[in-house]
Amino acid sequence: MDFNGLADPYVKLHLLPGASKANKLKTKTIRNSLNPVWNETLIYVGITEEDMHRKTLRCVHVWRRARGSEWQQVVS
Numbered sequence: 001m002d003f004n005g006l007a008d009p010y011v012k013l014h015l016l017p018g019a020s021k022a023n024k025l026k027t028k029t030i031r032n033s034l035n036p037v038w039n040e041t042l043i044y045v046g047i048t049e050e051d052m053h054r055k056t057l058r059c060v061h062v063w064r065r066a067r068g069s070e071w072q073q074v075v076s
Contacts, residue, residue, distance in 0.1 A: 006032040008064040015055045
C-alpha cells in the first residue's frame with residue numbers, strides 16, 4: 001500500500017510444473033485499489049488438453065506498494 005492506503009494489485013497465473021514463459025500469464029494492474037475486479041480472459045497458447053490434465057494452475061495476487069515493494073498472496 002502507498003501513503004494513501006491504496007495498492008496497485010495484479011494477478012499472476014502459473015501452470016505447474018513448468019518454468020517457461022508460455023506457462024505464465026499476468027492480468028492488467030488495477031491502479032490505486034484495495035478492491036480490484038479483473039474482468040479479463042487469459043488464454044494459454046500452445047497448451048494441449050493433455051497438458052491441462054497434468055498441470056496445476058497457481059493463482060497469485062500481487063499487491064504492489066509504494067517504492068516498488070510488494071507482497072504476494074497465493075490463492076491456488
